[in-house]
Amino acid sequence: MTSLMLRTFLLSATVALAACESSPQSADISGPSTVTPVPPSVSSSIGAFASSGHAGLDAWRDEFAVRARNAGHQIETIRSILEGIEPMSVFLERSSEAVDQAEFSKPIWEYVDDTVSQRRLTNGRERLAADSSLFGALETTYGVQREYLVAIWGMETSYGGYIGDFDAPSALASMAAEGRRRSFAERELLALMTILENGDAYRHELIAGWAGAMGQTQFMPTTYVAYAVDWTGDGTKDVWRARADALASAGNYLSASGWRPGEPSLVEVVLPQNFDYALANGVDRPTQFWQQIGIVPANRLNLDPAGVGEAELWLPAGATGPAFLLYPNFDVIKTYNRADSYALSVSLIAEGVSGRGAPTGAWPRGIDRLSISEIEQLQDALNRLGYNAGPADGIAGRGTRGALQRFQIDRGMMADGFPTRTALAAVLAAS
Numbered sequence: 001m002t003s004l005m006l007r008t009f010l011l012s013a014t015v016a017l018a019a020c021e022s023s024p025q026s027a028d029i030s031g032p033s034t035v036t037p038v039p040p041s042v043s044s045s046i047g048a049f050a051s052s053g054h055a056g057l058d059a060w061r062d063e064f065a066v067r068a069r070n071a072g073h074q075i076e077t078i079r080s081i082l083e084g085i086e087p088m089s090v091f092l093e094r095s096s097e098a099v100d101q102a103e104f105s106k107p108i109w110e111y112v113d114d115t116v117s118q119r120r121l122t123n124g125r126e127r128l129a130a131d132s133s134l135f136g137a138l139e140t141t142y143g144v145q146r147e148y149l150v151a152i153w154g155m156e157t158s159y160g161g162y163i164g165d166f167d168a169p170s171a172l173a174s175m176a177a178e179g180r181r182r183s184f185a186e187r188e189l190l191a192l193m194t195i196l197e198n199g200d201a202y203r204h205e206l207i208a209g210w211a212g213a214m215g216q217t218q219f220m221p222t223t224y225v226a227y228a229v230d231w232t233g234d235g236t237k238d239v240w241r242a243r244a245d246a247l248a249s250a251g252n253y254l255s256a257s258g259w260r261p262g263e264p265s266l267v268e269v270v271l272p273q274n275f276d277y278a279l280a281n282g283v284d285r286p287t288q289f290w291q292q293i294g295i296v297p298a299n300r301l302n303l304d305p306a307g308v309g310e311a312e313l314w315l316p317a318g319a320t321g322p323a324f325l326l327y328p329n330f331d332v333i334k335t336y337n338r339a340d341s342y343a344l345s346v347s348l349i350a351e352g353v354s355g356r357g358a359p360t361g362a363w364p365r366g367i368d369r370l371s372i373s374e375i376e377q378l379q380d381a382l383n384r385l386g387y388n389a390g391p392a393d394g395i396a397g398r399g400t401r402g403a404l405q406r407f408q409i410d411r412g413m414m415a416d417g418f419p420t421r422t423a424l425a426a427v428l429a430a431s
């Protein structure tokens with residue numbers, strides 16, 4: 001991993017290999033921890049495991065097996081999950097370049113280009129047409145519009161085309177043994193044991209993406225235990241092979257996460273001339289307010305098609321890119337993957353399969369972007385000036401952009417909070 005990737009790995013609760021592989025999971029960042037040797041008398045009832053070939057993984061496993069037993073799991077289940085695990089280099093060899101933190105290492109328009117492809121939109125429309133009665137039933141049951149369900153399915157696994165081929169226990173065990181996200185990974189491993197004990201899947205069926213997310217809609221094991229659904233009624237929650245189970249599970253999860261039926265996640269808008277960009281600061285305001293100051297919808301009939309009432313104005317690429325009003329469902333999508341870029345792509349796929357098309361606002365593709373170290377300089381300088389950009393991690397997230405925007409407002413500058421070279425120069429000159 002590069003240093004950015006390592007930092008991002010630490011920072012991001014949801015790691016995504018690419019658009020097709022991300023996962024619903026809760027935020028959890030656990031610090032490094034050491035493995036405490038287990039007295040032979042305690043571990044003897046579980047029995048010894050054959051070596052995985054990785055000493056750290058073996059030592060962690062001996063200790064974790066005892067805790068899994070103490071948590072009430074059956075010895076048979078513990079052995080089934082943990083014997084035969086193999087070390088995964090993506091976690092255990094830090095030189096690996098396999099992790100591509102797409103949301104952060106690329107500009108958002110490249111991420112959107114990659115994930116909201118014409119092919120994905122075409123396939124999504126075909127899937128909706130082919131399964132219209134299923135999507136209708138899911139819409140009725142869970143209140144999640146079909147275009148969002150199909151968009152999640154398309155983003156996560158290209159409509160079931162790529163569900164990953166990693167052994168979920170090996171992936172999560174390697175993550176746990178590596179240490180930084182140990183408590184998260186261990187909780188997921190315990191959930192895998194619950195899945196076996198509930199009879200929802202067999203051990204050999206626990207196939208996942210590299211970070212442990214499973215099936216056509218990429219559920220982490222704890223999410224599976226809490227929200228997976230047997231829609232087909234055959235007694236199994238088969239998110240791997242049964243698209244109806246996977247889609248119903250996603251609908252159930254979004255519904256439980258607060259999805260508001262019938263409401264959009266965003267509406268693209270066009271801003272008036274001489275717009276005050278300081279209004280794009282993450283604050284929800286009445287849609288009437290946005291209307292009154294001259295904002296108009298780009299490709300819908302009005303700013304608030306479902307009568308939501310309030311929305312946040314978001315400029316993902318600053319003043320020079322497209323503008324969106326974000327509604328509460330945008331945040332619900334982020335329970336699947338907390339990156340704004342992910343929620344934007346899901347939203348744009350939903351818009352695209354519904355026939356509303358791509359953003360009309362142009363992305364600033366030719367912009368001279370700041371490097372990671374320059375963003376760190378920007379963050380350091382903003383922090384020195386008292387604007388609280390957060391830790392200087394080289395990632396220009398909402399904290400950094402908010403700090404830059406406050407700096408720009410205080411100096412009467414155009415205040416879009418977008419980290420350009422001009423913005424960096426102004427901040428460095430002031431600090």
Ligand SMILES: [Ca+2]
Pocket residue numbers: 229230231232233234235236237238242245
């Ligand atoms: Ca089923």
